[in-house]
Amino acid sequence: MQGDTPLTQNTHRSERPAFNKEVFDLQITLCSEGSRLTAFLSGELDQFSAERARDELDAALSDGRITRIEFDLGGVTFMDSSGIGVILGRYRRMMERGGSMSVMNAKGGVERLLRLSGVYTLCTERSSK
Amino acid sequence: MKNTLRTSFLSISRNEALARGIAAQFVMLSDPTVEELSDIRTAVSEAVTNAIVHGYGYSQGEVKLDLEAEEGLITVVVEDFGRGIEDVELARRPFFTSAPESERAGLGFAVMEAFMDSVEIISSPGKGTRIIMKKRLSPNA
């Protein structure tokens, strides 16, 4: 009897709608090379995700040999002033140990926010030593 | 054509993304540029974050987000019924924050002002805060 065929025949009932994690959730990838830590961030950096960003970055920075932090914001799709707070906080930690910072690859609104907040004026190019 | 959307939600951090997403969807109906949409999304995030972290200080309360679009003029109202602001002029000052220990940058109002055409702060201590922001979208020729 055709009428008895369940409509959900081809989908598992426990299936969840796809949530685009790459776009929304903050992803943090840390690469350290000698005295330099590079933080690749992607997704959305707001007050909600800032706390985790801060914790993960500070765990990596507890290695006192690191004197330069580089933020690669190429994958960041949204950021507000909570993200500026995270960057400025890590900048202060670098300053305390005589280090330096750079912020790269920000696009669109993220780039405008960084300019507005003066973050770029705190950044230095990688020294060629 | 005029349009309005009124929403109310609990002051939990997770709702910051929800609120700016709702605002973005609403503004999309008025055919904004990518930059205008991004500006409004960021300003909404700042105001809603302030309501949650400063207004209620992580206790739970109601946050309202009211949106209006009329002839390319977007009006965003974010309201909380929390602590309120003692000195509004001081609060507006770039880099002023009452919570430096939690690494606030003190730039929320500066961002709202830079990204919107006007930002009005109506607040009374102990009663709450209402932020009214407006932005005119450029016409699509």
Ligand SMILES: Nc1ncnc2c1ncn2[C@@H]1O[C@H](COP(=O)(O)OP(=O)(O)O)[C@@H](O)[C@H]1O
């Ligand atoms: N909704 C609010 N309720 C109570 N106080 C607020 C509210 N919004 C802002 N403030 C006050 O204004 C200050 C400046 O806000 P803002 O520019 O967003 O900086 P930040 O959030 O980084 O502190 C806050 O530190 C807080 O004291």
Ligand SMILES: [Mg+2]
């Ligand atoms: Mg703020």
